[in-house]
Amino acid sequence: MHRDSRAAGRAAGRAADRARAGGGLRARLRRDRTMLLLVLPGFLYFVVFHYVPLLGNVIVFKDYQPYLGFKGSPWVGFGNFSVFTQPDFYRALLNTLKFAVLQLVLFFPAPLGLALLLNSILSPKIRRFVQSVVYLPHFIGWVILISISQQLIGGTGLLPQLLGEVGLPRVDLMTSPGFFPWLVTLQLIWKDAGWGTIIYLAALLNIDTEHYEAAAIDGADRWRRLWHVTLPGIVPVTLLLLILNLGSILSVGFEQILLQRDAVGADAGEVLDTYVYFHGVLDGQWGPAAAVGLVKGVIGLVLILGANKLAHRFGHEGIYSR
Amino acid sequence: MTTSQRPPWMEAPSRAGLAIKGLVIAIVCLLVLYPFVNIVATSLAGESEITRRGGIIALFPSEPTLAAYRTIFAGGVVSHALLVSAGITVIGTALNLVVTIALAYGLSRPIVGGRFVLTAILFTMLFGAGIIPNFLLVKALGLYDSYAALIVPGLVSAFNFLVLRNFFQNIPAELLDSARIDGAGDFAILIRIVLPLSKAVLAVVALFYAVGHWNAFFNALLYLNDTGKWPLPLVLRLYVLQGQPVGGGTESPGEAVASIQAVQMAVVVVALVPILCVYPFLQRYFTKGVLTGAIKG
Numbered sequence: 001m002h003r004d005s006r007a008a009g010r011a012a013g014r015a016a017d018r019a020r021a022g023g024g025l026r027a028r029l030r031r032d033r034t035m036l037l038l039v040l041p042g043f044l045y046f047v048v049f050h051y052v053p054l055l056g057n058v059i060v061f062k063d064y065q066p067y068l069g070f071k072g073s074p075w076v077g078f079g080n081f082s083v084f085t086q087p088d089f090y091r092a093l094l095n096t097l098k099f100a101v102l103q104l105v106l107f108f109p110a111p112l113g114l115a116l117l118l119n120s121i122l123s124p125k126i127r128r129f130v131q132s133v134v135y136l137p138h139f140i141g142w143v144i145l146i147s148i149s150q151q152l153i154g155g156t157g158l159l160p161q162l163l164g165e166v167g168l169p170r171v172d173l174m175t176s177p178g179f180f181p182w183l184v185t186l187q188l189i190w191k192d193a194g195w196g197t198i199i200y201l202a203a204l205l206n207i208d209t210e211h212y213e214a215a216a217i218d219g220a221d222r223w224r225r226l227w228h229v230t231l232p233g234i235v236p237v238t239l240l241l242l243i244l245n246l247g248s249i250l251s252v253g254f255e256q257i258l259l260q261r262d263a264v265g266a267d268a269g270e271v272l273d274t275y276v277y278f279h280g281v282l283d284g285q286w287g288p289a290a291a292v293g294l295v296k297g298v299i300g301l302v303l304i305l306g307a308n309k310l311a312h313r314f315g316h317e318g319i320y321s322r
Numbered sequence: 323m324t325t326s327q328r329p330p331w332m333e334a335p336s337r338a339g340l341a342i343k344g345l346v347i348a349i350v351c352l353l354v355l356y357p358f359v360n361i362v363a364t365s366l367a368g369e370s371e372i373t374r375r376g377g378i379i380a381l382f383p384s385e386p387t388l389a390a391y392r393t394i395f396a397g398g399v400v401s402h403a404l405l406v407s408a409g410i411t412v413i414g415t416a417l418n419l420v421v422t423i424a425l426a427y428g429l430s431r432p433i434v435g436g437r438f439v440l441t442a443i444l445f446t447m448l449f450g451a452g453i454i455p456n457f458l459l460v461k462a463l464g465l466y467d468s469y470a471a472l473i474v475p476g477l478v479s480a481f482n483f484l485v486l487r488n489f490f491q492n493i494p495a496e497l498l499d500s501a502r503i504d505g506a507g508d509f510a511i512l513i514r515i516v517l518p519l520s521k522a523v524l525a526v527v528a529l530f531y532a533v534g535h536w537n538a539f540f541n542a543l544l545y546l547n548d549t550g551k552w553p554l555p556l557v558l559r560l561y562v563l564q565g566q567p568v569g570g571g572t573e574s575p576g577e578a579v580a581s582i583q584a585v586q587m588a589v590v591v592v593a594l595v596p597i598l599c600v601y602p603f604l605q606r607y608f609t610k611g612v613l614t615g616a617i618k619g
Contacts, residue, residue: 034507036428037428039436041425042421045421046446048459049459053452056454117347117350126347133354141539143562151583156583158360194354212329221333259563276452281457286454297449297451
C-alpha cells in the first residue's frame, strides 16, 4: 500500500519533469543551471576524495619515496607484490579470514533473531522501549565502547573481580590472544545487532497479513507460520545484506581491532587493514602496503559483483537490478 | 495501555512461552543498559571505596563524589579535547549538511548529466581506494595536521546522500510545480518547500554526521600529528586504554584525590553525555529516516 503511493508519487514527478528533459543541450544546461550549481561542490568532493585516490594507487607500481614525490619515485613494476609472499602478510590474511567467518556465523544472524523477537512483542509500548534500548549502542564510538569493555571484563574490571570472589581464576579477556576473535565479535554484536534489526523489522512489516491468515486457516501453527510465511518474506532483505557484507568481508572492524591490537599482540590481532596502516603509514613501506590495500578492495568488489550475479541467477534482485 | 493487538487467527501464547520471552527481552535490555550504570557509578566513587571494593562499584557508590570530574577538568587536557570535538562536530556537521542537501536536491530531479554523477557516487560505495592513497592525498593537499583534515575528506557520505535524495524524490511533484508556477526558482523551492518538509529526515542525517564527528578516531589518529589538537576519542584512548595519568601533575594538593579508575570512567561519561542527550529526541525518527534511504531508488 505504502509502496504503491510512493510509486504513484514518483510517476507524477516524472511526468512533471519530462518538460525539463526536452530541448537541446545548451537550453537544458541553461534551464538546469541552479541545480547543476548545487550539485557541483558535492560532485567535486567525490572526484577529489574518491576518484583521485584511485589514481593514487599507481604507487603500487612504484618505489614511493616521500621526498621524491609521485612523479619522481622510480617505477618497480610488480616488485611491491612480493609483499604477498611475506609470512606476516599471511598472518594478517589468516586472522582477517578468521574474524570474517566468525562475524558471518555469529554476528550476521544476530539482528535477524533479535528482529523476530522484537516483532513478536505485541504491546507497542514495550516494543518501542526495547527498540530504543537496543539501537543505542550503535551510536557509541569504538574508543568509548572498548573503554567500557575494559571496565567490565578487563584485568581490574567487574568480571575478574566476580570470578575471584567465587574462587575461580581471574581471567583478563581483554589481553587473551585466544579469546580475541570472540571478543571482537561479541563487541560487534553488542554494538550493532540492535541497529541491524531496523531493516528486518521493516521487511517484516511489509509481509501481507493475509498470508498469515490463510496459513492459520490451513492449520499452520505459530512455528509453521514462521517457517513458511515469515522467513520467506525476509529472504530478499537478508540476501541483500549478505551481498553487501561480502563486499566488506576483508575489512573486519578496523578501528576496533587497531585499538585492541597492542593488548593481544600482532600474532592474534593483525588484520589486513592494520597491516596496511602499520607497514604503510608508520613504517613508510608505502608501495607494498598500498598493494595490499588495492588487492583487498578489488577482492571486495569482485565478491559483491559475483554474489549479485549469483542472486540474479536464483531469481532474486540483489543490490541492483540487471 | 493499548489492549491486545493480537489478530483473531493468532492463538494466545502459553504462559511458559510468555515468561521465557519476557526473560529473554529483560536480559537483552540489561546487557545493553548495565554497562552504562556501571561506568557512571564508578566515575562517582571515592578513592577509598574503590580500593576497598577492588575497583568495582556494581550499582551505586555509598559516598558519591565529583572528585573525578574535578580532576579531569582541572588538568585542562580533557576540557580542551572536549572543545575540539564539539567544534569539529558543529562545524563539520553544518558543512556536511549544506553540501549533502545541495547534492541530493540537485540529483533528485532529472538534470543534464545527473545519471552520470549519480553512478559515479554509487560506485564509490562498492570500491574505495584504500588507506594509503587517501593519506597521501590529504598530505599533498596540505591538510595534514589541520582540523580541516577531520572534516573535508568525509564531506559527503554516500549513504546519507541516498537517504536525502530518496526523500526529496518522494515529495509530491504537484507541490513543486505549483511553487514553480508562482514564480519560484529551483533554489527558492529548495529553501521554502523541500527543506521545511524534510525536517525529520534532516534531523536523522544530521545525527549520523554529528555522531561520526564526535566519535572520529582513526582520521584524527592518521591526520593529526600535533597532540595539542587531539579530539576527545584520542584523549580517551590515551587515558583509559593506555592508562596515562590524567591531569599532568596539576592537581592542587590537599584536595581529595580521585582514583585512577574513577577518573577514567569520568572521561568515558563525559564522552557519552552528548550522545545520550540528543538520542531520546531523535530516536523516533530513525526507522523512517533509515528506511527512506536504505530501499534503493
